[in-house]
Amino acid sequence: MTEKLSRNPLPAMFNAETIAMVGASNNMDTMGSVLLMNNLKGGFVGRLYPVHPKEKEVMGLKAYKTVGDIPDVVDLAVICVPTKVVPDIIKDCGVKGVKNAVIISGGFRETGTDGKKLEEEILALAQSYGIRFLGPNCIGIINPYRNLNITTFPYFHGPGSLGLISQSGTYVTQVIDYLEQKGIRYSRAMSVGNQADLDLVDCIDYLGDDPETLAIAAYIEGIKRPRAFLEVARRVSIKKPVVALYVGGTEAGARSSATHTGAICAPNSLCSGLFNQAGVIEASTIEELYEWAWALATQPIPTGRRVAILTQSGGPAASLSDACEKYDLQVPIFSPELQDRLKPFVPPTGSYQNPVDLTYFRDIALMTEKMPRLILEDDGIDCLIIHGLMATSWLRVYDSDPETSEVSMEQMTDMMKGPSKKLAQLPKEYKKPVICSTFKGREIEVITKFLQDDEIPCFYGPEKAVSAIAALCHYGEIRRRM
């Protein structure tokens, strides 16, 4: 493994100590400046060197006219300059001895024949100096474990276990708040752009060996090296789950991808066959891509498809049951023994056969520990879905009024930390996945926030929880098959 890693330049890029930020200036309207600012404000742990032909100082850092002027070893050059300047910068990097680059600049293959020629030139140039690079026409990389964020969007919500590879910069950056709102956190994220040098396959290879990445999500518009993809994805899939969303197999999709990253696209069915052979789980929407990968990154893999449903509400119980059947999951009637154990907790208007419908509860531990424990220790159940954990979403409206609230928001928030930690312990203890469904977002409901932060996926809608459970089961079957 050490030998293989030493050939893949991505570990060195994501662990760079010293970075030349070529194109950063004090003009905040340029991307190069935003890239530097994000890294500065994010608290990058290494050393940053702005490179600009005119600036003497950029955002409080001494600036250098060329990469060659930097009085330090440069582990990584981030290149965000006008297209026609890129070759000169690569030369500078080569002479300086820089071995790794991220080329943000666009205007290459995606713009037509001239651009394609220029892209081939910079590739040849880089190769002549032994430089490996991501891009061009990419949005950069994120390593939250080192506060490294060379993209145009801030990322502040902490390190996680999902490794993201994307042929679209948008799906790395524009989605950051969207992922935060779902409690999903990156271990690494990378935009591959035109894949002139390093491609999707190199990225899967890298994340396959990265210990902080527990599941991989890939947004794909076209696969350059199908054979290598199959080989690498198969090898990685045995170790950790790979989820992919393929877009580009349709006519308009292909038209869009061609002008986007210059990708050449195969029909959807061909790609699905490749994914299937490679042990890759295929998502059909961007939301599934992220949510399934997050479930796979955080939950144990079940050994069967028997799902228990625990709720305080009949509608979601019915929706969850219905969705389970659609996803070919079973919702078996609990054994008489388990029913006997659950019965004392359930009021007469509720039910406890599976789904469990509490209709109403006051003691949150019922749903975060007591009943989950009884259910998970039963041999007849492989997975648990919980819907309806709520504590503060209701309180927040009436909190200001002491006449109507016995407990303050602050007290309730404190009270919820324990139950969340206890529920988060159960998947590890019983080696069975637990996924929550709720309509109460983390901004308004602390139990949602705590569970998400404690790595229990909480998705917004019953069908989403079920589809994530189905993805977990699917991966279990892939693992057993391969």
Place this chain on the structure above:
Amino acid sequence: MTEKLSRNPLPAMFNAETIAMVGASNNMDTMGSVLLMNNLKGGFVGRLYPVHPKEKEVMGLKAYKTVGDIPDVVDLAVICVPTKVVPDIIKDCGVKGVKNAVIISGGFRETGTDGKKLEEEILALAQSYGIRFLGPNCIGIINPYRNLNITTFPYFHGPGSLGLISQSGTYVTQVIDYLEQKGIRYSRAMSVGNQADLDLVDCIDYLGDDPETLAIAAYIEGIKRPRAFLEVARRVSIKKPVVALYVGGTEAGARSSATHTGAICAPNSLCSGLFNQAGVIEASTIEELYEWAWALATQPIPTGRRVAILTQSGGPAASLSDACEKYDLQVPIFSPELQDRLKPFVPPTGSYQNPVDLTYFRDIALMTEKMPRLILEDDGIDCLIIHGLMATSWLRVYDSDPETSEVSMEQMTDMMKGPSKKLAQLPKEYKKPVICSTFKGREIEVITKFLQDDEIPCFYGPEKAVSAIAALCHYGEIRRRM
């Protein structure tokens, strides 16, 4: 119509001026108290009379021992008392001359044989007094146009045009914040519970005639009167769209529904056939139910399936195109004339054939007015999807730092009102639907908030925007067929 409406008691319930809140007390742990509080805090425009055997005053209002003691005509009785007391309350209402009730109390048909018997008794009793009622075992009703909210959850986000009917109280109440976050607002919402008297069909009939309801969403666990459903839903579907989610056709779903609202369920395929005959659009997830109905409530119905895509980002352009093809929508190449008109606005790295990918823009009017207008006035296009409108979501992180932001959050917020209003005008002007997709929620992005408030649907994910467009096209076909 007047005659028919006069037979349906629901208009009178939703427009009640005087309401007896039976079961409200000063103990905030009871549902009856919460129902009253929601109505008080929501600013209900009529008169509220708490009824309780012991309290003299409840939340500042004079309380009455019985409904009969209320010195006013009572338009509606809300009954939230222990199961066994319900018959007595109905008698009191009958003697007082109350003609309409919402029975929140549970413990009837959904609990088994004895409960079923009791439910039949209260129905007979109500009929003997000429009382019509919703429930029992329901969560109540909401009419935001009159700040009427007889449910256990607060509803503060204003009146809209979506009429919701649900066999699950959860899908009326627990989802309120979830809907707010999507910018979706009720015209009316009602939970039908066990449907002992008034049922789903009466509700569809009512909303079909309600001028403030422009589309109807129904969550259904079982249809009591299939023949009446077909007749009424057909009649309504010709006037306004009806979207339904049916849950209960699977074994576990049926098990859950039986203990939930005592519904008897038909197989999914049977129900789909019924929906199809009735001109009802069938959703397959709770999110689709709300989002499709919201799109239908706010957007014109397209006359064809030709979709234009306008973005600043290649990934979403590819996803949108791909999803369109999956939903059997066309993404045609624009006519040479339209391409010529769009070209001047698109930078060389972008594209303008359809999808339009601006890659980057500074003038938001490009995406909210200039290009949408050119596209919508083209005869070759029936619908428009826009992805990537952003203004403040980025700013919010760096706003505090004058060195990095030329425009403050407040200024930017003000600047976005105009573009939002202008975009919101276009569907009306061109009679073609516009739907936005974004990853920037309304809490962090004012343009999302403004557009949602101005009734341009903004959904979180490209595939959701496409599926809503497909629902609009589907309804257009239903209308032309019927």
